[in-house]
Amino acid sequence: MSSKKTGGLAGVVAGESAICTVGQGNGLNYRGYSIEDLAKYATFEEVAFLLQFGELPNKIELQEYKEKLTKARSLPEKLKNILENIPKNAHPMDVMRTGCSALGAIEPEFNFQSEQDRVIIRLLGIFPSILLYWHHFHKDGTKLDTNSDEDTIAGYFLEKLHGKSPSQDVRRCMHVSLILYAEHEFNASTFAARICASTLSDTYSAITTGISVLRGPLHGGANEAAMKLIDSFDGIDEAVKGVYKILEDKKLLMGFGHRVYGEDGDPRSPIIKSWSKKLGGDTDTFKISEAIEKVMKKEKPQLPTNADFFSASAYRFLDIPTDYFTPIFIMSRTTGWAAHIKEQRANNKLIRPSSQYIGVENRNYIKLGDR
Ligand code: CMC
Numbered sequence: 001m002s003s004k005k006t007g008g009l010a011g012v013v014a015g016e017s018a019i020c021t022v023g024q025g026n027g028l029n030y031r032g033y034s035i036e037d038l039a040k041y042a043t044f045e046e047v048a049f050l051l052q053f054g055e056l057p058n059k060i061e062l063q064e065y066k067e068k069l070t071k072a073r074s075l076p077e078k079l080k081n082i083l084e085n086i087p088k089n090a091h092p093m094d095v096m097r098t099g100c101s102a103l104g105a106i107e108p109e110f111n112f113q114s115e116q117d118r119v120i121i122r123l124l125g126i127f128p129s130i131l132l133y134w135h136h137f138h139k140d141g142t143k144l145d146t147n148s149d150e151d152t153i154a155g156y157f158l159e160k161l162h163g164k165s166p167s168q169d170v171r172r173c174m175h176v177s178l179i180l181y182a183e184h185e186f187n188a189s190t191f192a193a194r195i196c197a198s199t200l201s202d203t204y205s206a207i208t209t210g211i212s213v214l215r216g217p218l219h220g221g222a223n224e225a226a227m228k229l230i231d232s233f234d235g236i237d238e239a240v241k242g243v244y245k246i247l248e249d250k251k252l253l254m255g256f257g258h259r260v261y262g263e264d265g266d267p268r269s270p271i272i273k274s275w276s277k278k279l280g281g282d283t284d285t286f287k288i289s290e291a292i293e294k295v296m297k298k299e300k301p302q303l304p305t306n307a308d309f310f311s312a313s314a315y316r317f318l319d320i321p322t323d324y325f326t327p328i329f330i331m332s333r334t335t336g337w338a339a340h341i342k343e344q345r346a347n348n349k350l351i352r353p354s355s356q357y358i359g360v361e362n363r364n365y366i367k368l369g370d371r
Helices: 035-041 044-053 059-071 077-085 092-106 112-140 153-162 168-181 188-198 203-214 222-231 236-248 268-280 284-299 307-317 322-346
Strands: none
Touching: 035 168, 035 268, 044 059, 044 112, 044 153, 044 168, 044 322, 059 112, 077 092, 077 112, 092 112, 092 203, 092 322, 112 153, 112 203, 112 322, 153 168, 153 322, 168 268, 168 307, 168 322, 188 203, 188 322, 203 322, 222 284, 222 307, 222 322, 236 284, 268 284, 268 307, 284 307, 307 322
16 A cells, blocks of 8 residues: 555545445436536535435425524624634635634534534534635725625625625526535545544534645645646647646646546536636636646546636636635535534444554664664
């Protein structure tokens, strides 16, 4: 397991789960529903309910769930103070991680069996408020008013970011993006959150763990990194030359490749690409993105675009700042993390694998003065 090719637990089945299939000849399904159907017909709140409770909600259940999520947007004064004291130039992922952890100290979970669903809903509801309170306080010195007529996370986030209600297409694209990012089996952040839960730790700690692991550019941070790559090129010719140079230098192109899907491709990618095209197909950003994709298809067909590549341009067309891309991933993936935390707890066994020792053996201890 120590070489690069066999490392990273690639191909290792690390446990059972009834939440999601990734690949396996079956595409991406959440609790048996295809990602294509969910992205076409569902709202993000229906998907969040499905992941949290195992079934799609009926009308009354959905209404009650949305009311709880809306109530959960409010920020305690102590958390506002903390957000005001996080530096203006901090990375928004630091804001989200700190906000989650701080809420765990302000509104602790004493008994996860009876309180986990309340805490999950609280976090889902409050995450947009955490980011946007910090954003507005440091950008224009205003304190976010969490009251809104928008009754969905997508609508609320966009309204509070831009100061106006989003258009229908923009709101729907946000729902789709949140649906696509919601769950993905034993990806690194979910597995880490499960490990945390397996020690019988609390929900806030497990979600904070997920946030910390999501941040890296090999995982959720790839959407931000992909946007920076696209932005670094002035036009199509420069982008084509730039991609060849990156490949020549054996560097990574963010937003390409996937551990599980491999060359079959990530089923989320065509869905978010179609939204990116719909909202910004005639822009340089979209044309450069497609040019990069074209070179990769020709030179590295085994590394197709993953969900993050066209999410980047889609978010640009929603007028979302680049360093908020991965925090949005948190607002969505909290549903998947939560489903896995609950599943882990329902049949818990401490996750504690072993390693193969490859270090030095049998050394004689040398006293400090003799070294
Ligand atoms: N650009 C250039 N080369 C690549 C890329 C890429 N994006 N991805 C893999 N390769 C190369 C890699 O360097 C290796 O080459 P070699 O055999 O010469 O050493 C070969 O392809 C096999 O790659 P690997 O690193 O063994 O594959 P992995 O399964 O460990 O990595 C991955 C999967 C997603 C980490 C990787 O494809 C990658 O780093 N992609 C860029 C980051 C990215 O987009 N991450 C988002 C992942 S999906 C959604 C999410 O979680 O957010």
